[in-house]
Amino acid sequence: MTNSVELGELKLPNPLMLASGTWGFGETLPRKILSSVGALVTKGLSLEPRTGNPPPRLSETPCGLVNSIGLENPGFEVFRNRILPRLLALGPPVIVNIFGESEDDFFRLAEGLAETGIAGLEVNISCPNVKKGGIAFARDPEGVFRLVRGLTSVWERFFSVKLSPVGPVEEVALAAEEAGARALTCANTYPAMTVDLSRGTPRLHLGGLSGPAIKPLTLRLVYELSRKVKIPIIASGGIMSARDALEYLSVGARAFQVGTAILIDPEAPRNILSELDVALKDR
Amino acid sequence: MIGARVVSQREVSPGYFLLKLEAPEIAHQARPGQFVKITAWEGRDPLLPRPFSIHEVKDSHLWILYQRRGLGTKLLSKIHRGETVWLSGPFGRPFPLPEEGSVWLVAGGVGVAPFFFYAGVLRTHNIPFRFFYGARSKGDLLRLKHLQSLGKLRIATEDGSLGYQGFVTDLIKVQLEQEDRPKMMVACGPPGMLSAVGQIGEAYGIPTYLSLEAFMACGQGLCLGCVVQRRRGGYLRVCLEGPAVDSREVALDKLS
Ligand SMILES: Cc1cc2nc3c(=O)[nH]c(=O)nc-3n(C[C@H](O)[C@H](O)[C@H](O)COP(=O)(O)OP(=O)(O)OC[C@H]3O[C@@H](n4cnc5c(N)ncnc54)[C@H](O)[C@@H]3O)c2cc1C
Numbered sequence: 001m002t003n004s005v006e007l008g009e010l011k012l013p014n015p016l017m018l019a020s021g022t023w024g025f026g027e028t029l030p031r032k033i034l035s036s037v038g039a040l041v042t043k044g045l046s047l048e049p050r051t052g053n054p055p056p057r058l059s060e061t062p063c064g065l066v067n068s069i070g071l072e073n074p075g076f077e078v079f080r081n082r083i084l085p086r087l088l089a090l091g092p093p094v095i096v097n098i099f100g101e102s103e104d105d106f107f108r109l110a111e112g113l114a115e116t117g118i119a120g121l122e123v124n125i126s127c128p129n130v131k132k133g134g135i136a137f138a139r140d141p142e143g144v145f146r147l148v149r150g151l152t153s154v155w156e157r158f159f160s161v162k163l164s165p166v167g168p169v170e171e172v173a174l175a176a177e178e179a180g181a182r183a184l185t186c187a188n189t190y191p192a193m194t195v196d197l198s199r200g201t202p203r204l205h206l207g208g209l210s211g212p213a214i215k216p217l218t219l220r221l222v223y224e225l226s227r228k229v230k231i232p233i234i235a236s237g238g239i240m241s242a243r244d245a246l247e248y249l250s251v252g253a254r255a256f257q258v259g260t261a262i263l264i265d266p267e268a269p270r271n272i273l274s275e276l277d278v279a280l281k282d283r
Numbered sequence: 284m285i286g287a288r289v290v291s292q293r294e295v296s297p298g299y300f301l302l303k304l305e306a307p308e309i310a311h312q313a314r315p316g317q318f319v320k321i322t323a324w325e326g327r328d329p330l331l332p333r334p335f336s337i338h339e340v341k342d343s344h345l346w347i348l349y350q351r352r353g354l355g356t357k358l359l360s361k362i363h364r365g366e367t368v369w370l371s372g373p374f375g376r377p378f379p380l381p382e383e384g385s386v387w388l389v390a391g392g393v394g395v396a397p398f399f400f401y402a403g404v405l406r407t408h409n410i411p412f413r414f415f416y417g418a419r420s421k422g423d424l425l426r427l428k429h430l431q432s433l434g435k436l437r438i439a440t441e442d443g444s445l446g447y448q449g450f451v452t453d454l455i456k457v458q459l460e461q462e463d464r465p466k467m468m469v470a471c472g473p474p475g476m477l478s479a480v481g482q483i484g485e486a487y488g489i490p491t492y493l494s495l496e497a498f499m500a501c502g503q504g505l506c507l508g509c510v511v512q513r514r515r516g517g518y519l520r521v522c523l524e525g526p527a528v529d530s531r532e533v534a535l536d537k538l539s
């Protein structure tokens with residue numbers, strides 16, 4: 001296939017990645033779907049297991065999905081021993097999405113993952129930094145610089161910093177690049193909420209909006225950032241079709257992720273890839 | 284997702300619809316208690332397919348019995364025979380089949396939907412069962428004639444317009460004192476009813492399975508969105524560990 005892409009030292013068979021948190025750990029998906037993609041980005045991983053948020057965890061809005069899963073995950077030990085070997089056997093490069101409450105959490109995760117055969121890390125900075133009074137890493141460009149610089153001394157291979165689409169995004173992107181990030185994932189979900197009008201109270205308070213509703217917003221962000229940074233940008237936001245992916249690729253993204261679309265139809269990544277093949281041949 | 288032809292659709296009672304689809308792959312795999320996801324509209328609004336229990340299966344056909352609630356079910360209710368909807372599944376764990384002894388099926392409202400299929404399968408396995416069905420009023424009882432032909436049925440209506448007057452959970456309490464107790468109960472209906480049936484089952488030492496509902500996105504364990512609280516802590520995914528789960532697994536007071 002001629003579709004392969006290079007993100008610095010990381011070579012992908014094609015530009016489509018499965019986005020973090022939207023394909024479980026692949027347990028229930030047909031192998032042909034998992035092995036056809038360019039890379040597998042895992043559900044956010046923390047050092048310790050997390051049980052996640054109480055229900056309700058999902059709400060629907062016009063053309064969008066609001067989720068408040070609360071980063072439920074089995075923690076580092078279980079992931080490394082019981083889940084990762086199976087993921088690595090699937091074929092595509094595995095990128096592990098990590099998050100923590102402090103810089104140190106990230107460093108320890110990176111160290112723990114160093115000898116496991118994964119292709120890279122994706123660093124989720126949309127989580128709160130407990131030492132900074134709970135303000136998200138993504139709100140603090142200097143904090144991001146320190147975090148990324150620190151990471152480069154324990155992790156020498158590919159890693160992408162996954163930006164939040166809100167906050168001082170451009171400063172954060174530049175700080176991450178300067179500190180040594182190899183790529184940027186643009187972007188996570190948009191902070192959002194929904195209301196239960198029958199009770200007059202929030203249904204989901206600390207939610208994140210994904211899906212087609214956010215595509216024009218993230219598209220704009222990718223376009224702007226691609227003019228500011230030199231490292232590759234991986235687009236993530238509302239990609240449902242090959243057309244959506246091409247829009248992102250044409251405004252500066254080098255690769256892209258499919259998230260919410262998988263929840264609607266797990267065949268979506270394969271459909272997007274085959275449509276993309278046709279479209280790229282036509283050009 | 285596969286395209287499934289609509290063989291027929293009719294309003295069986297005001298606001299309640301019976302949809303017959305031609306979907307051989309899914310019909311052949313389906314077991315009672317499982318569900319499918321349906322998209323019956325073009326475009327991305329609503330964004331998510333809607334989950335529905337498999338109401339009945341015969342040969343290459345399957346039926347859905349549903350209530351019109353919001354936009355998704357409204358759009359679904361406007362589909363005509365000959366048109367195509369998008370279907371995926373079957374998802375979820377099937378209802379259990381006891382090795383010996385009888386099962387009581389306890390339904391509330393449109394929660395009766397999965398029990399038609401289940402009753403048919405229980406019958407072919409020669410597993411004795413009794414059917415308890417509660418609704419607000421006589422007019423809210425769905426497909427009653429057909430139900431009566433499936434087996435022993437007891438009705439409860441809150442207004443007393445048919446059968447026992449009161450909740451279906453009160454009716455089963457009365458019956459548990461009067462009859463041979465079942466080996467197992469399976470319940471489907473609103474959360475308050477499920478939690479009451481769970482408590483009754485536990486009080487009488489009868490294994491009880493509750494078919495839960497939760498807002499779902501993927502329906503297949505990918506998003507962790509459809510959870511309910513586990514009694515011993517943590518969460519279980521309704522789409523994967525359920526929809527029907529042993530009541531002792533669930534924090535009954537947290538069902539809502
Ligand atoms: C496993 C399962 C089996 C079901 N089986 C049946 C059935 O046999 N017959 C039947 O009438 N209904 C069934 N339901 C409920 C049915 O899915 C909802 O009524 C339907 O999704 C409502 O969609 P709407 O767009 O019309 O309403 P909306 O306006 O979207 O919502 C109306 C209500 O439905 C709930 N709802 C909306 N979307 C979903 C979703 N994606 N998942 C779960 N709940 C949702 C909302 O929380 C709200 O309470 C089942 C639900 C589940 C989870």
Ligand SMILES: Cc1cc2nc3c(=O)[nH]c(=O)nc-3n(C[C@H](O)[C@H](O)[C@H](O)COP(=O)(O)O)c2cc1C
Pocket residue numbers: 019020021022043044065067069071097124162187188189209210211212214236237238239257258259260261506507508
């Ligand atoms: C249910 C759900 C869970 C998610 N979990 C994570 C996560 O654990 N870590 C993360 O960085 N992003 C997470 N995301 C964000 C997605 O990876 C993706 O960036 C975002 O949804 C935008 O893309 P989309 O519109 O294609 O879904 C999650 C999204 C959804 C819908």
Ligand code: FES
Pocket residue numbers: 498499500501502503504505506507508509510520521522523
């Ligand atoms: S609906 Fe996604 S995990 Fe159950």
